[in-house]
Amino acid sequence: MRISTMVFASTSAAFLALTACSGFDRTINSDDVANMAAHPALRPGVVDRLTYRAEDGYYFQTADHSITCGFLDQPLGQPRRPVGCQGVTWPAPPEMQACWSIDPSAAAVAVGDSAGYLCVNRGYFAGSPMESGADTSGGPVLPVGSSLSMQGFTCLAQPDGVTCRNDVNGRGFEMTPERNRVF
Structure with missing residues (x-):
C-alpha cells in the first residue's frame, strides 16, 4: 500500500x-x-516503447490504420534511413509519380541524416503481422498526440497522419493520406 x-x-x-x-x-x-x-499508455505523449517492439524494429500505425511506420534495426536504402512510414498518400512528388501512380500503396517516406521519398514493393515500415496467421501488420496504434522516440529519431502521431524527424539535425517528413512533405 x-x-x-x-x-x-x-x-x-x-x-x-x-x-x-x-x-x-x-x-x-x-x-x-x-x-x-x-x-x-492512453495519455497523450506517454507510450511504452516495448509495446511497439517486434523482431526487427519498432512498429506502429496511425489511429485510422492508413499509415504504418517503423524504426528499423537495420537501416534501409542509400543513404541509410532507419525510420520511415508507408501508406497511400497524395500528391505524388515528381520523382515518385511513375511508381506511386502504378501502386499507390508503394508510397513511403523515410529519414536518416536526410529525408526522402521511396518506392517500396513490400511492407518495409509495417513489420510482421501482429498475430500468427494474420494478414495485416503495422504494430499497435500510436495514440494521437503521442510520440515514440529512439535511436535519435522521434515520430509524433497527429489526428490525420504522422510526422517523424531526426532529433539532431531536424530533418524529417510529414505523411497523411492527403499530403506529404520532406524537410
Whole structure:
C-alpha cells in the first residue's frame, strides 16, 4: 500500500507540475489524476516503447490504420534511413509519380541524416503481422498526440497522419493520406 501511495503521489505531483507550467486553463481534480495514473499508455505523449517492439524494429500505425511506420534495426536504402512510414498518400512528388501512380500503396517516406521519398514493393515500415496467421501488420496504434522516440529519431502521431524527424539535425517528413512533405 505504501509503495502504491508513493507512486500515485509522485505521479500526481509530476502531472500537476507539468499542468501548471503548460498554461492549461482547466482545473484538475483528483478524479482526473487517478484516471491518468491508471491509464498511462492512453495519455497523450506517454507510450511504452516495448509495446511497439517486434523482431526487427519498432512498429506502429496511425489511429485510422492508413499509415504504418517503423524504426528499423537495420537501416534501409542509400543513404541509410532507419525510420520511415508507408501508406497511400497524395500528391505524388515528381520523382515518385511513375511508381506511386502504378501502386499507390508503394508510397513511403523515410529519414536518416536526410529525408526522402521511396518506392517500396513490400511492407518495409509495417513489420510482421501482429498475430500468427494474420494478414495485416503495422504494430499497435500510436495514440494521437503521442510520440515514440529512439535511436535519435522521434515520430509524433497527429489526428490525420504522422510526422517523424531526426532529433539532431531536424530533418524529417510529414505523411497523411492527403499530403506529404520532406524537410
